[in-house]
Structures are given as structure tokens and as C-alpha cells.
Amino acid sequence: MKAIRNSLRTRLLISSVFGLAFIIISMTYVLFVTVRFQRIVNDQFQLERFFQDLQREVIAIRDPLVDYLSSRSSTALADLLVEEQILRSMIPADRTIVDDPFLLDSREIFFLLESYLDLMHEAIALKRARAIEEYTTLYETMSQLNLHITTQIDRISLYGLRRELTSYEQLIESSRSLLFWNLFVLVSAFISSVFLIFLSIKRVTDPMHRLAEMAGELSSGNFEVEDIQMEAVTEVGVVIRAFNRMKGDIRQYIAEINKQKQIEQGYLAEKVRNLKMEQLLKRMELYTLQAQMNPHFLFNTLNTGVQLAITEDAEQTADFMENLANFFRHNIRERDLVVPLRHEIEGLESYLYILRIRFPRTLGLSMDVPEHLLDTCRVPALILQPLVENSVIHAFKGVQRDGTIAIRIRQDGTRIILSVQDNGIGIPRETAERLLRDDSRDLEHPSKVMGLKNVIHRLHFFFPSLPDVVTIRSNDGIGTEVLITLDTRIEACIPS
Amino acid sequence: MRYIPRILATLFVLLFLIALAYSVQSTMSLSRAFSGIGTEAELRDYHVAVFVPQAGSLFMDRVIAGASDAAAENGVALTIHTNDGDGLALRMARYSGIDGAIIYPSMGESETRRRLDELDRAGIPAVLIEHGVVDDWPWTFVGTNNFDVGRRIGELAAAVNGDPVHLAIVYSEKSPGVIAEKELVELGINSTLGPRLAAPVIRKQTGLNPLAAENLTYQILRTMPDVNTIAFTDTADTLAAIQVIIDLNLVGAVRVIGFGITEMIQDYLDRGILAGTIMVNPGKIGLEAVRVMVGMIRDGHSPGYVDTGVEVIRGRP
Numbered sequence: 001m002k003a004i005r006n007s008l009r010t011r012l013l014i015s016s017v018f019g020l021a022f023i024i025i026s027m028t029y030v031l032f033v034t035v036r037f038q039r040i041v042n043d044q045f046q047l048e049r050f051f052q053d054l055q056r057e058v059i060a061i062r063d064p065l066v067d068y069l070s071s072r073s074s075t076a077l078a079d080l081l082v083e084e085q086i087l088r089s090m091i092p093a094d095r096t097i098v099d100d101p102f103l104l105d106s107r108e109i110f111f112l113l114e115s116y117l118d119l120m121h122e123a124i125a126l127k128r129a130r131a132i133e134e135y136t137t138l139y140e141t142m143s144q145l146n147l148h149i150t151t152q153i154d155r156i157s158l159y160g161l162r163r164e165l166t167s168y169e170q171l172i173e174s175s176r177s178l179l180f181w182n183l184f185v186l187v188s189a190f191i192s193s194v195f196l197i198f199l200s201i202k203r204v205t206d207p208m209h210r211l212a213e214m215a216g217e218l219s220s221g222n223f224e225v226e227d228i229q230m231e232a233v234t235e236v237g238v239v240i241r242a243f244n245r246m247k248g249d250i251r252q253y254i255a256e257i258n259k260q261k262q263i264e265q266g267y268l269a270e271k272v273r274n275l276k277m278e279q280l281l282k283r284m285e286l287y288t289l290q291a292q293m294n295p296h297f298l299f300n301t302l303n304t305g306v307q308l309a310i311t312e313d314a315e316q317t318a319d320f321m322e323n324l325a326n327f328f329r330h331n332i333r334e335r336d337l338v339v340p341l342r343h344e345i346e347g348l349e350s351y352l353y354i355l356r357i358r359f360p361r362t363l364g365l366s367m368d369v370p371e372h373l374l375d376t377c378r379v380p381a382l383i384l385q386p387l388v389e390n391s392v393i394h395a396f397k398g399v400q401r402d403g404t405i406a407i408r409i410r411q412d413g414t415r416i417i418l419s420v421q422d423n424g425i426g427i428p429r430e431t432a433e434r435l436l437r438d439d440s441r442d443l444e445h446p447s448k449v450m451g452l453k454n455v456i457h458r459l460h461f462f463f464p465s466l467p468d469v470v471t472i473r474s475n476d477g478i479g480t481e482v483l484i485t486l487d488t489r490i491e492a493c494i495p496s
Numbered sequence: 497m498r499y500i501p502r503i504l505a506t507l508f509v510l511l512f513l514i515a516l517a518y519s520v521q522s523t524m525s526l527s528r529a530f531s532g533i534g535t536e537a538e539l540r541d542y543h544v545a546v547f548v549p550q551a552g553s554l555f556m557d558r559v560i561a562g563a564s565d566a567a568a569e570n571g572v573a574l575t576i577h578t579n580d581g582d583g584l585a586l587r588m589a590r591y592s593g594i595d596g597a598i599i600y601p602s603m604g605e606s607e608t609r610r611r612l613d614e615l616d617r618a619g620i621p622a623v624l625i626e627h628g629v630v631d632d633w634p635w636t637f638v639g640t641n642n643f644d645v646g647r648r649i650g651e652l653a654a655a656v657n658g659d660p661v662h663l664a665i666v667y668s669e670k671s672p673g674v675i676a677e678k679e680l681v682e683l684g685i686n687s688t689l690g691p692r693l694a695a696p697v698i699r700k701q702t703g704l705n706p707l708a709a710e711n712l713t714y715q716i717l718r719t720m721p722d723v724n725t726i727a728f729t730d731t732a733d734t735l736a737a738i739q740v741i742i743d744l745n746l747v748g749a750v751r752v753i754g755f756g757i758t759e760m761i762q763d764y765l766d767r768g769i770l771a772g773t774i775m776v777n778p779g780k781i782g783l784e785a786v787r788v789m790v791g792m793i794r795d796g797h798s799p800g801y802v803d804t805g806v807e808v809i810r811g812r813p
Contacts, residue, residue: 033519040526097542101576174526178523181519192511
């Protein structure tokens with residue numbers, strides 16, 4: 001019930017109805033007073049009008065009386081009786097004696113009139129009895145009485161009129177005062193209603209105005225304003241509570257976002273630091289790896305051996321030593337991270353010669369490289385030799401048949417596919433997947449990353465946008481093929 | 497600032513209430529003032545009509561005032577009728593529903609007797625005031641004994657004059673009761689002065705004109721130089737005559753006996769211009785008349801005769 005009373009709709013309805021009712025009641029009151037005033041004015045002259053009518057009837061009865069007494073006609077008698085009835089109906093039954101000259105004179109007139117009517121019946125009876133002298137005398141008395149009645153009516157009418165005129169001034173003065181106060185009633189009722197409605201509307205709109213102010217504060221980013229604490233209608237109260245709650249929630253969310261932002265900024269800074277560290281580690285790793293392949297002393301020694309083999313006419317030994325020296329030279333002199341394919345193939349051919357010398361019957365080595373790709377393609381340095389070496393070391397453990405290793409390079413549209421395939425024991429699926437996975441634990445032990453894993457890591461490092469830059473196809477007991485797929489449109493990502 | 501609308505609203509509501517209160521008060525006072533004739537009039541037990549001469553005078557006003565006082569005391573409502581030319585009001589009195597009639601007999605005695613008889617036949621009691629009528633039936637009378645009036649005039653004339661006294665008496669239509677019994681008045685004068693009267697009392701009369709006595713006095717003094725005392729029977733005549741005495745420088749030479757009392761007459765008395773004034777009590781006449789009438793209505797009988805007395809007033813030393 002209280003909620004209904006306090007609702008916006010009820011408030012506005014009540015204030016409007018109350019204001020209008022206030023004005024309507026005031027106007028009704030003024031109308032009532034005006035009607036009452038008119039009735040008072042009308043009553044003022046009512047008695048005068050009545051006596052005027054009475055006098056007219058008193059005069060009107062004279063002719064029928066004379067007519068009847070002179071002619072005794074039934075028509076005159078009927079007229080006379082009609083007039084009598086009219087006059088008797090005008091005589092009031094209550095003729096109380098009061099101390100008022102006007103009413104006392106009126107009382108006398110009514111008695112005179114009643115006596116006149118009684119004498120009229122007496123005259124009629126005398127006429128019927130043909131008592132001529134008596135009804136003639138009576139007629140004279142009646143004439144005097146009739147005259148006296150009309151004179152008395154004139155007198156009291158004049159008296160009444162004078163009295164009314166005396167009070168007329170008072171009436172006008174009172175009516176002027178009444179009209180003034182009535183006007184004042186209407187004006188003050190109207191203005192009071194306007195103010196009452198205004199107060200009611202203000203009570204409803206004040207909280208909304210405060211809400212608008214707070215919305216302005218919030219829109220300017222000030223969420224520290226205090227909650228609105230105002231008495232308001234139900235609907236506005238709901239809005240205020242929701243607004244206060246919303247403001248608190250937003251303030252809390254902003255605080256959380258700021259906190260998260262700070263955490264994220266810290267996290268990003270840490271991540272950047274980690275990445276830089278990682279890059280540094282990788283470079284260090286690369287340099288270390290390259291350093292491992294830089295045995296200058298051995299290279300110089302091999303050159304000396306080649307000179308010695310030539311001096312002794314040991315041509316095969318000299319070729320072997322020369323290829324071995326080329327292989328090392330290739331490795332030692334190579335400082336670029338990405339090299340032309342020809343450079344990579346030349347180094348690989350020296351390595352394959354050495355292998356053919358080492359495994360002349362048990363290992364078949366073949367290489368299929370289109371000539372036109374040798375100078376048009378660039379590949380990361382030392383990515384094929386470790387794969388061949390990996391096959392030589394791991395693929396043929398416990399295998400009785402002859403091993404073959406095939407190196408193929410082909411172009412498929414924009415892709416360059418480098419393949420090293422062996423017919424060894426194969427790599428278990430789990431091992432292959434583990435090798436391909438970029439395991440962070442390996443970063444912690446870069447010195448242990450050798451062979452195939454080294455190649456995979458470097459390829460992933462140079463081509464982070466090519467997740468399938470290296471794939472392994474392996475069948476248990478049949479062989480393994482390591483595929484390197486490069487896109488000629490994508491340059492290797494080399495840190496500066 | 498925020499309380500201004502509330503203060504203004506309260507102010508205008510208060511103004512509304514004040515205006516409403518004044519409006520209601522005005523309406524109620526208007527209603528009371530014009531709520532109809534006689535609504536505030538008191539109920540009375542009897543309706544008595546007073547018939548007085550057509551011409552109004554101070555004497556009659558006082559009679560009516562006295563009657564009104566007694567009427568209020570005794571629960572009587574009074575209506576006042578003037579006996580116009582043909583006395584129609586009195587003739588029709590028997591038909592007017594009154595409980596009693598107080599009559600100042602200003603018409604002829606026979607006419608008065610007829611009306612009294614008619615009222616008597618209609619069962620309406622009547623009281624005569626100021627003077628009675630000669631009739632077989634002792635009609636109830638309240639008023640002054642005019643013999644006493646004459647006696648008082650005689651005593652006063654004797655007191656202010658040495659022998660002989662040449663007295664002129666001026667009657668007036670404004671005091672018809674005295675005129676009606678002028679023989680009785682003169683009988684009183686003669687009985688008092690007796691041999692001191694140098695000549696029979698000179699009888700004069702004025703009309704209803706309040707200034708009529710001025711010319712009459714002038715004529716008396718011019719044509720009757722022996723007159724040394726003039727007595728009046730009306731207050732207006734007294735005042736008019738004094739002017740002539742003063743104008744003719746006859747103050748002290750001609751003694752003036754006035755009638756009635758006013759502030760001016762009292763002043764003339766104090767200054768010795770007037771020798772004295774005869775004071776009948778008209779208020780008492782009206783008062784006693786109503787009391788007697790109430791007694792007649794209630795008890796069916798009356799004392800028959802009530803003398804309201806005569807008084808002589810002299811100047812204050």
C-alpha cells in the first residue's frame with residue numbers, strides 16, 4: 001500500500017487531482033456563495049411582490065362583488081367565489097404575533113382580508129334574503145374595508161421598500177466585500193494549487209536532477225562522488241539505488257582493470273625480457289655450435305696431409321683428405337646463417353664423399369638436386385648435412401641390409417621441398433613428435449641440442465610463421481624421411 | 497533558496513484560508529442581515545394598536561416611546577396608526593385582529609364614542625389617553641387631568657405676577673388633548689387666580705404649523721397691550737413665541753409660561769426668559785396606557801382612570 005502511495009504515477013496523479021480539486025472546490029464554493037447571494041437579493045423583494053399580487057387580487061374582487069350584489073347573477077357569484085379562493089389561498093395560516101412592525105402590519109392586513117371575505121359571505125346571504133338595506137350598508141363598510149386594505153398594503157409596501165433601500169447600501173457593501181474575498185479565494189486557491197503541484201513535481205524531479213548531475217560526474221570520469229541519499233518516489237528510488245550500485249560496480253571494475261593492466265604490463269615486460277634473453281641464448285647457442293665446427297688446427301693439419309699424400313702418390317688418400325679438408329673448410333668459413341643452395345650442396349657433396357669412403361659397400365648415397373635451384377634458392381646453413389649424419393648414426397643400428405640415403409630437392413610452386421630419406425629402422429611416433437615439439441626445456445640445455453634436433457630448432461627459429469617447416473615421416477623398420485618445406489616468399493627471420 | 501517554493505505555498509494556503517474565512521463570515525453576516533424580515537423578531541403575547549393624531553409631535557413621540565417600553569416589558573406587540581382625515585384606520589380596527597386599542601381621541605366625541613362602541617361590540621378593549629370623552633360608559637382613561645394643568649398655569653401666573661393678571665392662553669392643534677378639554681383647563685386657571693384675573697382669560701389657538709405661534713404672539717402683544725402673561729400648551733409654540741418676546745425686548749415685561757421641556761426651554765428658564773413651563777409626562781402616559789391595556793386583556797378589568805400628573809419647572813438659580 002505504501003509502495004502504491006509512493007509511486008511516481010500515484011504521486012503525480014494525487015498532486016494533479018488534489019490541485020485541480022482544490023480549484024474546483026473553491027470555484028464551487030464561490031458559485032454557491034453567488035447563488036446564495038442572488039437568493040438573498042431575490043428574497044429581499046419577494047414580500048413586496050407578494051403584496052403587490054395581493055393588492056391586485058383585493059382590487060380584482062371589487063367588480064364581481066358589485067356585479068353580484070347588483071345583478072345576483074350566478075356568473076358573478078362564481079367569479080366572486082373564485083376570487084375568494086384565490087385570496088384565501090394567499091392568507092397564511094400562521095399569524096403569530098411578533099415584535100416586528102412590518103409583520104404586525106401584515107398580520108393586520110391578513111385579518112382585515114379575512115374579515116372582508118367573511119363580510120362578503122354575509123353580503124351574499126343578505127342579497128339572497130333580499131335584505132336590501134342591510135347589504136347596502138354592508139357593502140359600504142366592505143368598500144371602506146377594501147380601500148383600507150389596499151391603503152394598508154401600499155403603506156407596508158412603501159415601508160418595506162424603504163427598509164430594503166436602507167439595507168440596500170449594506171447589501172451592496174457586503175456584496176462588494178464578498179466578491180473581493182471570493183476573488184481572493186480563487187486567486188489564492190489557484191496559486192496555492194500551482195505551488196503544491198510544483199512542490200510535488202519538484203519532489204519527483206529533484207532526485208532525477210541529482211541523478212543527471214551524478215551522470216555528468218561519471219561521464220567526466222569522476223567515480224568518487226558520494227552516493228545519492230534522497231527520499232524519492234518508488235520508481236525514482238529504484239533508479240537511484242540502481243545508479244548507486246552501477247557507479248560502485250563500475251568503480252570496482254575500473255580498479256580491477258587497472259590492476260590487471262598493471263599485471264599485464266609487468267607480464268609483457270617480463271615476456272619481452274625473456275624473449276630477448278631467449279634470442280641471446282639462441283645466438284650464443286648458434287655461435288657455440290659454429291664454434292664446435294671450427295677446428296682450425298685440424299683443417300690446417302688436413303691440408304698438410306693432402307700435400308703429403310700427393311708427395312707419396314697416394315691419390316685416393318689425397319682425394320679423401322681433400323674432401324675432408326673441403327668439408328671442414330666449408331664449415332669453418334661459413335659465417336652466414338642463410339646461404340645459397342649451391343653452397344649447402346657443395347659442402348654436402350664433400351661429406352657424402354667421405355661417407356662413401358667410410359661405407360663403400362653398406363651405404364648407398366644419392367642426391368637429386370635440380371641445377372636451376374642451386375643459385376636461385378637460399379637455405380639456412382648446415383641443415384642437410386646434420387640430417388644425413390643423423391641417418392648414418394641412428395637409422396641403421398642393428399640393420400643387416402644395405403642402407404640407402406637419398407637427398408632430394410624439388411620445387412612445388414612457391415615451395416622448395418628438401419628431403420633426406422633413409423631406409424633405416426625408423427623413428428617411433430612419440431620420439432618424432434617430441435623432436436618436432438618446441439620444448440622449452442631444451443632451451444635450458446642448449447649445449448645438448450645436436451643433429452636432427454638442432455636443425456629442427458634452427459628451422460623453427462628462422463621460420464616462426466611456418467609451423468610445418470620440418471616434418472618427419474617414419475615407418476617402423478622401413479625408413480624415415482625428414483622433409484624441410486620452405487616458402488620462397490618468406491625470408492628467414494634473422495635477429496640483428 | 498530551496499525552501500522558497502515551500503514557504504510561498506504555505507503563505508498562499510494561509511492566504512486562501514484567511515480569504516475563505518472572511519468570505520464565509522461575509523456570507524453568514526449577509527445571510528443574517530437579510531435572512532428575511534422578522535426572523536429575529538421576538539414572539540409577543542398580544543397585539544395592541546395605538547391610534548394617534550395624524551400630525552406627529554414631540555408629545556406623541558414620547559407617548560409612543562413610553563408605550564413601546566411598556567410593550568416590550570409586558571410581551572405586547574404595538575402597531576401605530578395615525579388617525580388620518582376620515583379615521584379609516586380606527587373605523588376598521590375591529591376587523592384587524594388586534595387584542596386591544598389605545599386611542600388618542602383626536603376626532604369628535606361622537607365619532608370617538610361610535611368607534612369605542614364598535615370595538616366594544618367586537619370584544620376589543622380600548623384605552624383612551626391624554627383626555628377622555630363624555631359618555632355614559634366610563635371608558636378607561638390614562639393621561640393628564642387638564643383641570644390640574646389649568647390649576648398649575650394659574651399658580652405659576654400668580655407667582656410671577658402681581659395683581660392684576662392679564663392672561664392669554666394659546667391652545668394648539670398640535671396638542672389636541674388640551675384643546676378637547678380647554679374648558680377644563682380654564683376652569684383650573686380661574687379656580688386658582690380667581691379675583692386676581694384682571695380680565696377673562698384670552699383664548700387663542702395655533703394650527704399644526706410649528707411657527708404659527710410667532711405671528712400669533714406678535715399680534716397678541718401689538719393688539720392687546722394689557723396682556724402681561726401668555727401661557728402656551730405646546731412646546732413648539734413656546735419656542736416660537738420666545739423669539740418674539742426677545743425681539744420686542746419684552747423679556748420681564750411679559751411673562752411667558754411654556755409647555756414641555758427641551759434643552760432650549762431649559763436654557764430660557766435658566767436665563768429667566770421663561771417664567772416656567774408646564775410639564776405633563778407623555779412617556780408615562782404611553783407607559784401606563786399599555787400596562788392598563790395588558791391588565792384589561794389578561795384580567796378583564798382596569799382601574800378606569802390613571803392620572804399621570806402635571807409638573808411645573810422653574811429656572812435654576
